[in-house]
Each structure stands twice: as structure tokens, then as C-alpha cells.
Amino acid sequence: MAARTVSVKDVAQRAGVALGTVSNVLNRPEAVSESTRARVLAAIDELGYVRNESARQLRAGRSTTIGFVALDLSNPFFTDVARGAEAVIREAGSVLLLANSDGGALEARYLDVFEEQRFQGVLLSPSGDVAAQLTRLRQRGIPVVLVDAQAPSAEISSVGADDVAGGRLAASHLLAAGRERLAFVGGPGTLHQIRDRITGAREALAEAGRDPSSLEVLGTDAPTVVAGREVGYRIAAMEPARRPDAIFAANDLLALGLLQAILLEERLRVPDDVAIVGYDDIGWAGSAVVPLTSVRQPAELIGRRGAELLLREAGRDPRYAPEHVLFTPELVARASSAP
Incomplete structure (x- = not known):
């Protein structure tokens, strides 16, 4: 009993x-x-x-819990975003609850739970069209701020980095190193981050007087180390005349998988035969066997700024107005792309 x-x-x-x-x-x-x-x-x-904290908060009509639905918590980029947000939220006397949407598969379910529990607010890194759910949350008095994303309307704040500029940085760096056959590895293509980084890479090709359509896009189902390794084996098996001599990966996990697969092919060397550039500049990037060149996003700063905007809206700050913050990424050059 x-x-x-x-x-x-x-x-x-x-x-x-x-x-x-x-x-x-x-x-x-x-x-x-x-x-x-x-x-x-x-x-x-x-x-x-x-x-019974839940009952107390319901009686008071106000929760002190903020939810963060992250696209993929196995990616250190999102844990760094969460760390930045948590620091601000803790200082405000609230708590942060993390949820992994698993690439979007569980996104709607977690948003429903946060709505049912009347959370103080929600930070969201969306995978698809969530405009209807965001409208419903806000109608319930639950503010939402998008992180690593672009807001679907001017009424919702968002914080992220300029992925078009980041893609342009990566491709321009590879072209400046004398690379001829550029490939982009990443997916799924439904993510705006993937589309924007491809757009930036193609803009860099056009600015260099090259055909933007010459960028070979090698799609993946997920932005993971395993997916990068699978594409890496395919690239290593290509005929030399067709094989890309430069790869821009959608994130560092993919880039590290590519690096592993290509290095296992004893006849190929990085960067001599294939140069690799990743994205996010996670902690592992600089400590890889061949230190990884990467486009750095200010992950913790994105989290901090998103949390600040959310708390201001949740606190009914009369000076609050939705903001759309876009940080400029920077290229961190390392051995994986040296000429």
C-alpha cells in the first residue's frame, strides 16, 4: 500500500x-x-x-518554470544555448526545463505539455511550421521567444545568427584557399538553417565569378556524426576527378563524422586532398585529430538574450517590444582547411 x-x-x-x-x-x-x-x-x-509546487502555482495563477524545446540536445551547440539561458533564468528566480524535440518529432507534444502546465514562458528552436501553436500559447498568456530561428511574425521575438552570412564565410574561405569543387553536406532540407547556409555558400560562389549551381549538395536525414561518417565514406569512394576537394558541413557533428571517414581512407589526407569546414565551433572542434575549421555562433549569448527577452515579456514590462536579434558569425580557421 x-x-x-x-x-x-x-x-x-x-x-x-x-x-x-x-x-x-x-x-x-x-x-x-x-x-x-x-x-x-x-x-x-x-x-x-x-x-506541491504545481498546485501552489496554479492557485497563484503564475508558474516560475520556463520550458526550452531544443531541436537536438545531443548537439553541444544547443546545450550551450541552454546554459546561457539557464544562467539568466536562475538569476530571475525561475527554473528552466529542457526538452529534446528529437529533430522536431516531439516538438508539438512538448508545446502542448507546456501549455497544459501554464509555464511562465517558452524558448523554442523550431523544426517546422509552429505558427498555430505559438498563437495559442500567446493567447493563453504564455510568451514565446524563438532561438536559433526566425520568427514567423513581428509579434514574436527571435534570437539567432545570420546563417546566410555564415554560409558565405565558409565557402569564401574555401575558395580563397584555391579549392575548385565545393560540396555542402547537411540536412534535413526542411530546416531553415540548412537552406540559409546553402544560400550563403552559393552567394560566395557567385561573388567569386563561379556558377552557384556548381555547389554539390549531399543531403542527410539528420545532422549527426553518424550521418557525416556515412557521407564521408561515399565521398572517399568517388573517382578523384569527381570527388569534392572542399566540404562545407552544416554543423560540426557532421564535419567530425566526415573527418573520421576520410581519414580512415589511408590514400586521402585532410586538408591536402579534401578541406573541411564545420559550423557552430563546438568545444570538440578544436581538439579533433585534425583541428576543425568552423563558423562560430555565439551560442551562450543567443541563450542569454533569448531568456532576457522572454522574462521581460513574461513580467509584463511596459517597455517591452518584440525584438529580432541577429548576431554575426565568425570563421575560426584551423588545420582542416589550411591550403
Whole structure:
């Protein structure tokens, strides 16, 4: 038989005080004398009472929990975004709950849960069209800020980096190193980040007087190390005349998988035969066997700024107005793309 849950009434009886006194100790301790407060806290310890925070927040009509639905928490980029957001949210006295949308498969479900639980606000890195759900959340009084994304309307704040500029940086770097056959590796193509980075790479080709359509796009189902390794084996097996001599990967996980596969082919060398540029500049990039050139996004800063905007809206700051913050990425050149 399950043990009975200890209630506030039990605590009051053990301490010999009124229910309201226990409530004050829990919520307004300054309103209770020190001796009474000590007696109530002792009763809480003896009985093992745990406050029902969800019920308390529902009675108060306000939660202190903020949800973050991340596209892929196996990617260190998103954990860095979460770290930046959590620092700001913790300072404000709230808590951050992380949810992994698994590339978007669980996105709608988590947003429904956050709505049902009346969260204080939601940070979201969307995978697809979530405009209808975002509208419903905001109608319920739950603010939303998009991170690593572009807002579907001017009413919703967003924070991210300029992926078109990032794609242009990567491709321009490879072209400046004298590379002739550029390939882009990444997917799925439904993600705006993928589309924007391809657009930027093609713009760099056009600026260099090259045919933008010459960029070979090698799609993947997911932006993971395993997917990068699979494409890497395919590239290594190509005839030399057809094989790309430069690869721009959609993120560092893909780039590290590519690097592993190509290095396993003893006849190929990085960067001599194939130069590789990744994206995000995660912590592992610089410590790879061949240190990885990468386009750096300010991940923690993206998280911090997103959380600041969300808390301002949740706090009904009269000066708050939706913002669309776009940081400029930078190229960090390392050995994987040296001429």
C-alpha cells in the first residue's frame, strides 16, 4: 500500500499552529516570529513534508518554470544555448526545463505539455511550421521567444545568427584557399538553417565569378556524426576527378563524422586532398585529430538574450517590444582547411 502524502494540515497539527501560519512560513517567512518559524520547519523536517509546487502555482495563477524545446540536445551547440539561458533564468528566480524535440518529432507534444502546465514562458528552436501553436500559447498568456530561428511574425521575438552570412564565410574561405569543387553536406532540407547556409555558400560562389549551381549538395536525414561518417565514406569512394576537394558541413557533428571517414581512407589526407569546414565551433572542434575549421555562433549569448527577452515579456514590462536579434558569425580557421 502506498504511503499517505503528508499535508499542510499534518504539519500544522504537529507544530501546534494554524494552517495560515504554515502557509506564511512557506511563502512569507518574514511575517512569522522566529520561534514559530523554527517550530514549523522542525515539523516539516520530522514529517518529510514536500510542497506541491504545481498546485501552489496554479492557485497563484503564475508558474516560475520556463520550458526550452531544443531541436537536438545531443548537439553541444544547443546545450550551450541552454546554459546561457539557464544562467539568466536562475538569476530571475525561475527554473528552466529542457526538452529534446528529437529533430522536431516531439516538438508539438512538448508545446502542448507546456501549455497544459501554464509555464511562465517558452524558448523554442523550431523544426517546422509552429505558427498555430505559438498563437495559442500567446493567447493563453504564455510568451514565446524563438532561438536559433526566425520568427514567423513581428509579434514574436527571435534570437539567432545570420546563417546566410555564415554560409558565405565558409565557402569564401574555401575558395580563397584555391579549392575548385565545393560540396555542402547537411540536412534535413526542411530546416531553415540548412537552406540559409546553402544560400550563403552559393552567394560566395557567385561573388567569386563561379556558377552557384556548381555547389554539390549531399543531403542527410539528420545532422549527426553518424550521418557525416556515412557521407564521408561515399565521398572517399568517388573517382578523384569527381570527388569534392572542399566540404562545407552544416554543423560540426557532421564535419567530425566526415573527418573520421576520410581519414580512415589511408590514400586521402585532410586538408591536402579534401578541406573541411564545420559550423557552430563546438568545444570538440578544436581538439579533433585534425583541428576543425568552423563558423562560430555565439551560442551562450543567443541563450542569454533569448531568456532576457522572454522574462521581460513574461513580467509584463511596459517597455517591452518584440525584438529580432541577429548576431554575426565568425570563421575560426584551423588545420582542416589550411591550403
